[in-house]
Amino acid sequence: AVKHFRSDKTTKTPESSAPSIQGLQDPQGIVQETQDPQTTQNRQDSPNSSELDTVGGAYTLPHPIWSTDELEKVEITHNPPKGIVEHLAYWNVQTLRRSFDFFSGFSSGKRTEKKWLTRFVFLETVAGVPGMVAAMTRHLKSLRRMSRDHGWIHTLLEEAENERMHLMTVIQLKDAGILMRLAIMGSQGVFVTLFSLCYLVSPRFCHKFVGYLEEEAVKTYTGCIMDIDSGNLVSWKTKPAPEIAINYWNLARNATMRDVILNIRADEAHHRLVNHTLGELDTDDTNPYPPGY
Amino acid sequence: AVKHFRSDKTTKTPESSAPSIQGLQDPQGIVQETQDPQTTQNRQDSPNSSELDTVGGAYTLPHPIWSTDELEKVEITHNPPKGIVEHLAYWNVQTLRRSFDFFSGFSSGKRTEKKWLTRFVFLETVAGVPGMVAAMTRHLKSLRRMSRDHGWIHTLLEEAENERMHLMTVIQLKDAGILMRLAIMGSQGVFVTLFSLCYLVSPRFCHKFVGYLEEEAVKTYTGCIMDIDSGNLVSWKTKPAPEIAINYWNLARNATMRDVILNIRADEAHHRLVNHTLGELDTDDTNPYPPGY
Ligand SMILES: [Fe+2]
Ligand SMILES: [Fe+2]
Ligand SMILES: [Fe+2]
Ligand SMILES: [Fe+2]
Numbered sequence: 001a002v003k004h005f006r007s008d009k010t011t012k013t014p015e016s017s018a019p020s021i022q023g024l025q026d027p028q029g030i031v032q033e034t035q036d037p038q039t040t041q042n043r044q045d046s047p048n049s050s051e052l053d054t055v056g057g058a059y060t061l062p063h064p065i066w067s068t069d070e071l072e073k074v075e076i077t078h079n080p081p082k083g084i085v086e087h088l089a090y091w092n093v094q095t096l097r098r099s100f101d102f103f104s105g106f107s108s109g110k111r112t113e114k115k116w117l118t119r120f121v122f123l124e125t126v127a128g129v130p131g132m133v134a135a136m137t138r139h140l141k142s143l144r145r146m147s148r149d150h151g152w153i154h155t156l157l158e159e160a161e162n163e164r165m166h167l168m169t170v171i172q173l174k175d176a177g178i179l180m181r182l183a184i185m186g187s188q189g190v191f192v193t194l195f196s197l198c199y200l201v202s203p204r205f206c207h208k209f210v211g212y213l214e215e216e217a218v219k220t221y222t223g224c225i226m227d228i229d230s231g232n233l234v235s236w237k238t239k240p241a242p243e244i245a246i247n248y249w250n251l252a253r254n255a256t257m258r259d260v261i262l263n264i265r266a267d268e269a270h271h272r273l274v275n276h277t278l279g280e281l282d283t284d285d286t287n288p289y290p291p292g293y
Numbered sequence: 294a295v296k297h298f299r300s301d302k303t304t305k306t307p308e309s310s311a312p313s314i315q316g317l318q319d320p321q322g323i324v325q326e327t328q329d330p331q332t333t334q335n336r337q338d339s340p341n342s343s344e345l346d347t348v349g350g351a352y353t354l355p356h357p358i359w360s361t362d363e364l365e366k367v368e369i370t371h372n373p374p375k376g377i378v379e380h381l382a383y384w385n386v387q388t389l390r391r392s393f394d395f396f397s398g399f400s401s402g403k404r405t406e407k408k409w410l411t412r413f414v415f416l417e418t419v420a421g422v423p424g425m426v427a428a429m430t431r432h433l434k435s436l437r438r439m440s441r442d443h444g445w446i447h448t449l450l451e452e453a454e455n456e457r458m459h460l461m462t463v464i465q466l467k468d469a470g471i472l473m474r475l476a477i478m479g480s481q482g483v484f485v486t487l488f489s490l491c492y493l494v495s496p497r498f499c500h501k502f503v504g505y506l507e508e509e510a511v512k513t514y515t516g517c518i519m520d521i522d523s524g525n526l527v528s529w530k531t532k533p534a535p536e537i538a539i540n541y542w543n544l545a546r547n548a549t550m551r552d553v554i555l556n557i558r559a560d561e562a563h564h565r566l567v568n569h570t571l572g573e574l575d576t577d578d579t580n581p582y583p584p585g586y
Binding site: 059060061121124125126128129132133135136139140142143144146148149151153154157160161164167168171176181184185188192290291 | 352418419422425428432439447457464584
């Protein structure tokens with residue numbers, strides 16, 4: 001970052017750092033007067049849905065808050081590919097998964113906590129890319145063509161942020177070493193480039209790709225839950241959920257890592273459905289999903 | 294776009310197009326049960342702030358709904374640049390503005406409705422770029438560094454969408470010809486590239502650049518209001534506001550283009566304040582602005 005000739009390094013409040021704009025209320029005034037819920041609250045014990053959804057002082061876009069029933073009922077499903085593009089997307093995901101399993105040592109030996117966390121951290125750094133790239137692509141297209149977006153952008157942004165929250169959660173449990181950091185940075189460079197190009201050529205391929213990716217994610221997280229219940233991850237049955245997860249998914253104060261994984265899995269199943277759907281629409285069809293769905 | 298071997302071209306509803314996920318409610322169920330306001334509603338005559346903010350069937354992020362008092366009190370202000378980076382940003386904006394005024398013929402001859410609309414449409418295709426580029430840059434950085442964003446992303450996304458709504462509004466009044474479309478596409482290519490590179494090098498420069506740009510925007514829209522009140526744009530005093538504008542800014546059913554321009558100007562003053570503030574923070578400082586501010 002470029003160093004700037006600023007002697008005053010304290011964090012400035014809006015009132016002191018910019019000329020006052022007459023007529024615009026200061027932030028405190030606005031916050032108190034608004035009802036601005038950011039999450040879709042389905043929990044019966046939370047009748048007040050007007051709270052801002054803060055995650056450690058920051059704010060998040062609307063996203064589903066899963067009920068216990070919904071969490072337990074997530075199933076592994078498969079949407080059979082139809083046509084060349086969908087088959088290509090499916091084949092790509094299968095190849096990537098098998099290579100990743102092999103090279104990460106996941107398919108051989110015991111599935112330890114260390115292996116699980118490494119896998120989750122790495123994959124969730126990648127998972128946050130498609131939604132944001134797709135959103136920006138559609139945003140720029142809407143600007144230069146001066147045409148409507150038909151409601152896709154917000155859903156894609158919600159997905160991107162949700163995946164980023166997955167990462168912010170799992171990273172509470174793992175310190176990434178220098179090699180892993182380099183691998184993550186390299187992967188981002190490659191994946192952002194490839195996915196951007198693909199999205200310009202065929203959004204349909206991309207959404208189906210993500211749909212099939214999420215099918216694998218649901219399998220993986222289901223396997224994780226099995227390990228928690230009867231494998232090497234038994235400690236996660238009682239390991240406390242990180243604060244950021246409790247805030248984000250509105251978990252109970254005594255929630256565990258098992259609860260967290262259940263919620264992450266439900267999110268992945270949700271993205272699976274949304275992306276399979278978007279992958280079967282035309283790009284100027286209206287997105288059927290409202291915010292927070 | 295790539296043609297796909299899909300015989301069934303009808304828009305699919307989520308229920309029919311993807312395998313049902315047991316436990317996840319269908320979209321209709323979710324929508325009915327949620328309270329999900331998307332706008333900050335400050336209007337006293339709208340006590341119910343739980344309505345989804347729909348814009349012609351789509352959805353928007355939280356954004357300020359201006360009161361009449363706020364609208365009339367927007368002033369032209371200037372934040373004096375301090376240090377090399379800020380002076381560079383200011384000089385860039387001044388140069389760009391003067392060149393644009395000259396080459397668009399805005400500084401010479403009468404300011405006609407045609408000239409105003411051409412200017413608005415062109416500039417608003419560009420205005421939606423910085424917020425989205427900045428948001429994506431911070432999002433990708435948060436992913437690869439596995440670090441917190443401190444609440445900047447949502448504010449930047451809100452700005453990007455707000456500018457896009459400016460465009461969607463003014464485009465109701467103007468058909469862009471082929472030359473203009475080419476100019477817009479070319480500008481986007483150049484600006485997205487340059488701004489992305491600049492944001493990686495110096496976010497501070499970029500936010501100050503946008504801050505100074507918005508200072509100019511407030512001047513321009515103030516001049517437009519003057520033309521409406523006593524110049525060549527008198528017709529806009531009674532010209533009905535486009536439906537998308539009435540929905541987005543919660544305007545009265547009989548709102549006029551003058552009301553629209555007042556609201557756009559207030560948005561620009563808001564971005565002016567936010568960007569000047571962000572341009573004076575360190576990139577890992579917490580963003581003081583909550584959603585919809
Ligand atoms: Fe994820
Ligand atoms: Fe995912
Ligand atoms: Fe604008
Ligand atoms: Fe602007």
